Amino acid sequence: MRIKNTKIIIKLVIAIIFSLLLIDTSWAGIIPTTERNEIIPASNSKEWKSPSEMAGGPQVKVERPSAANGWRETIKEFDANGNLTKQTIRHYYAGGERINSEIIEEYNVYGGVIARRVKCYEYHTNGLVRETFKEYALFKKTGYLILTKEGSKEYANGKLRKEHFKEYGTKGIRTDIVIRDVTREYNDNEKLIMEYRKEKYGWTKITNEYYDDGETLKKTTKEGSYRGHYGQTITEYYRSGIVKSGSWRGDNPNNFSRKEYYEDGTPKMEIVRKRIRHGWSEIKKEFYPNGNLQKKTVKTFRRNRKYKTDMGVTEYYESGAIKSHATGKLRNGKFAAANIEEYYESGQLKRQICNDYNSSGLRESKVWEYRKDGSLKKKKKTNYAAWSGVVSKWKEEFYESGNLKRKVKSRSDKYIKIWEYYDNYSFGLANLPNPYLYGVGTLKREEKIYLGDNGFIRQRRIKEYFENGNLKKIIREYYSEAGILKYQQIIHYDRYGSQISQQIIHYDRYGNRIS
Known part of the structure; x- marks a missing residue:
């Protein structure tokens, strides 16, 4: 007691x-x-x-x-x-x-x-x-x-330049718990230029930048940490006060976002990157001044996939119609495959590209081009041999009727072959939707170029034909090892296939005609 x-x-x-x-x-x-x-x-x-x-x-x-x-x-x-x-x-x-x-x-x-x-x-x-x-x-x-x-x-x-204060809280009967410690600094116009705030579970720092007048805000940087997680936000302004850009990032580099604006406040660009399971994804958008989407890029990265990165890019006309769409797969930072489709503003397919890659780079490329009415205009195929540096090309061009107009085959170390055709095929295959089926008219011109070991031209042969298929002209050319013309033969025929003239021309070692 x-x-x-x-x-x-x-x-x-x-x-x-x-x-x-x-x-x-x-x-x-x-x-x-x-x-x-x-x-x-x-x-x-x-x-x-x-x-x-x-x-x-x-x-x-x-x-x-x-x-x-x-x-x-x-x-x-x-x-x-x-x-x-x-x-x-x-x-x-x-x-x-x-x-x-x-x-x-x-x-x-x-x-x-x-x-x-x-x-x-x-x-x-x-x-x-x-x-x-x-x-x-x-x-x-x-x-x-x-x-x-x-x-x-x-x-x-007479102007405020610096400020510091502490705020206290309670825990049980304790009354001296500091819950917030704040320091602020101001410029000559009493505008905040820095604030540092320390709290129980983290801290925050704000930094302001101003234009020359010291009044108009130009840039604000806000960064801080909460329970060990870092974050930063940066905002930029035009002189008018409208936001110019804004960005955010976290302690992980794959947590990031940024937005940009035109001076009237219309969105200009937007990019967002975030973590996903076993990787990250990124979406980037670009806009026209009228607010319509101009370009959209999507990237996805995963650590446990054969093709670690998928990428897609879509471009738009100012009217909002799709201009092009491309998709690709990347392996170890290099392309493994890519497909590209381009469109007219009407929505009709304009060009289609398929690229295939190996560890050394581009292995094969295929291209289809179309006219505005949807008819096939051109086909190309290119093969690349990385180990030898040899490039093989194959190209076909078509008339508006769909018939074959020109065909080219080449190999960078051996030859170039060109065939041209008349537009006189009329059996209807050209109207079929399959791009591998087309009509082939009468041969109009044939050219073959043979290359030497050093890559210079050694022989050139040209044949021209009448529309009825009869031979019209033959040209044979021979070149020195340095690629200089030294001999030429020209033969002419009439429409019925009979030879009407022949001409042989010789050239000196410098390529000048001597006979």
Whole structure:
């Protein structure tokens, strides 16, 4: 029983001491705090009654007793029932032009203090240089006021340049838990240029950049960490204030997004990359100034696939119609396969390309080209031999009727062969939808070029035919190892196949005709 009484007495003593410390506010006059814009003149009046008080409404009473070293102003606010709700006490230096300290208290209906704010100010010859403040609130668990916020502000030439404050929280009966620590810096125009905020589970930093006028925001960078996860946001602005671009990234490089805008606010570009199972995906969109989609690129990467990366690109006309669509597969950063389709603005297929790749690069390429009416215009096929560097090509061109017009076969180390045809095939195969079926008219021209080991031309043979199929002309040419023409034979025929002339021309070692 005796021990229990001792504990009660100790608790009462601690409570009394704590309450006396809170009630005593004499220290406020020596703690530095913000400059008042209002200048209170010296006065000996002790009390002032507001018109609302006379009418029986909320009351405001002001006391301004003079003192040897300055002035004190007390403002009391009452509710309609006459209960004190708020009290402000200000101390002024001699002359009454500069405030020294300020104490603001708020009360409940029972007259108990529920909040207190204390400010103190420091001055220099150029004016206010520093302001400090403390804020208190009622802690219901103990019934006493506890410190909730404290900090300071620094000034230069009357303008705010730096600010720092801490906010406190509670945990159980502990009241000194710092939940937020904030530092801010300002430019000459009192615009925020930096803010660093440290909180319980992380931190945040904001950096602002301005145009030359120091007023118009140019760029904002916000970065921070929450429970070990990092993130960054960057926003850029035009002078008009419209957002120019915005980007975000996380601690993983595959968490990223960015948006760009035209000066009127219309979207210009958008890119989003995010993690997926066993990899990442990326979508990029580009827009015309009218807001219509111009290009869309989709990439998907997976670590556990043979073709690790899939890519698709779609382009659009300004009207919104599809212009081209391409898909590809990448292996170890190199193409493994690619398909491309191009369209006219009407939606009709214009060109189709199929590329196949091996570890050394492009292995085979196939191309189909179409006219606006949908008829086949050209077919090409190219094979690449990486080990030897030999390139083989095959190409076919067609008339609007669908009949074969020209065919080319070549091999980079041996020959080039060209066949041209008349458009006189009329059996209807050209009208079939299968691109591998087409009509072949009468041979019009045939050309064969043979190459030497050094890649220079050695022989050239040309045959031309009449539309009835009879031979029209033969040209034979022979070249030196350096690729210079040294002998030429030209034979002409009539429409019935009879030879009508022959010409043989010789050239010197420099390619000049000598006979």
